[in-house]
Amino acid sequence: MATPALLELSGVSRTYGEREALAPIDLKLHARRCVVLLGANGSGKSTLLRIACGRDTPTSGTVRLGGSALTEEDVRVRTQIGVVGDQVGYYPDLTVAEHLHLVAVAHGAGDEADELVAGALVDCRLDEHADALPGSLSSGQTQALLLASVLVRPRRLLVLDEPEQRLDPAARDWLAGVLAAEKQAGTALLIATHHTDLAAAVADRVVVLREGEVVADGKPDRVLAGDIA
Numbered sequence: 760m761a762t763p764a765l766l767e768l769s770g771v772s773r774t775y776g777e778r779e780a781l782a783p784i785d786l787k788l789h790a791r792r793c794v795v796l797l798g799a800n801g802s803g804k805s806t807l808l809r810i811a812c813g814r815d816t817p818t819s820g821t822v823r824l825g826g827s828a829l830t831e832e833d834v835r836v837r838t839q840i841g842v843v844g845d846q847v848g849y850y851p852d853l854t855v856a857e858h859l860h861l862v863a864v865a866h867g868a869g870d871e872a873d874e875l876v877a878g879a880l881v882d883c884r885l886d887e888h889a890d891a892l893p894g895s896l897s898s899g900q901t902q903a904l905l906l907a908s909v910l911v912r913p914r915r916l917l918v919l920d921e922p923e924q925r926l927d928p929a930a931r932d933w934l935a936g937v938l939a940a941e942k943q944a945g946t947a948l949l950i951a952t953h954h955t956d957l958a959a960a961v962a963d964r965v966v967v968l969r970e971g972e973v974v975a976d977g978k979p980d981r982v983l984a985g986d987i988a
């Protein structure tokens with residue numbers, strides 16, 4: 760019997776006023792799999808991601824995570840999702856390590872919090888900045904801190920909106936490695952990006968949006984080669 764999808768969007772659309780930002784879309788995402796959304800500015804990627812992580816309500820359709828309906832109100836279901844988006848959130852008076860420790864404990868970590876933080880600091884190349892205040896980090900290091908923040912918490916799904924932003928090419932390679940390890944560990948990944956290199960490195964499936972419509976959908980090599988229009 761086929762394994763049920765972890766995340767299932769059925770007939771999901773989003774309209775703002777008269778404007779249809781996202782036409783009805785079906786999308787299934789399984790554990791250990793990565794779907795990457797590509798598309799020009801304004802094509803609907805972030806809209807889809809916000810709905811997929813329960814931060815916005817679709818105009819039509821349903822979202823299910825692990826078989827349960829995902830709604831803006833249902834914290835129990837949403838807590839299984841780690842999100843990296845536009846918002847930069849940290850306590851400015853806590854050090855990088857203290858911030859990560861707080862996030863870990865807030866998500867239920869006990870004695871293992873120190874180990875989780877130490878691992879995320881190394882994985883995100885922040886170990887030399889553990890005692891720095893977040894405000895003193897470079898923009899790329901700040902992006903790494905946002906990623907580290909989702910690695911110290913339990914997660915079945917990561918929803919990442921342009922996780923490569925502010926990262927230099929070497930750091931983008933590092934990011935691809937971290938995301939590959941996440942998949943290996945069983946996490947499902949839904950990512951919006953403008954970097955086809957990242958899509959080629961981590962995606963199992965690439966979906967291209969144009970003005971809210973899916974215009975290509977398939978395996979990365981075929982979609983990125985332009986075989987699927």
Ligand SMILES: Nc1ncnc2c1ncn2[C@@H]1O[C@H](COP(=O)(O)OP(=O)(O)OP(=O)(O)O)[C@@H](O)[C@H]1O
Nearest residue numbers: 775779780798799800801802803804805806807951
């Ligand atoms: N809160 C909102 N109110 C009104 N319109 C919105 C809102 N959010 C998004 N839109 C519109 O929906 C469309 C899709 O936007 P969205 O942010 O999803 O695109 P995107 O593909 O993520 O773009 P980018 O690559 O620039 O991040 C755009 O036309 C945008 O103006």
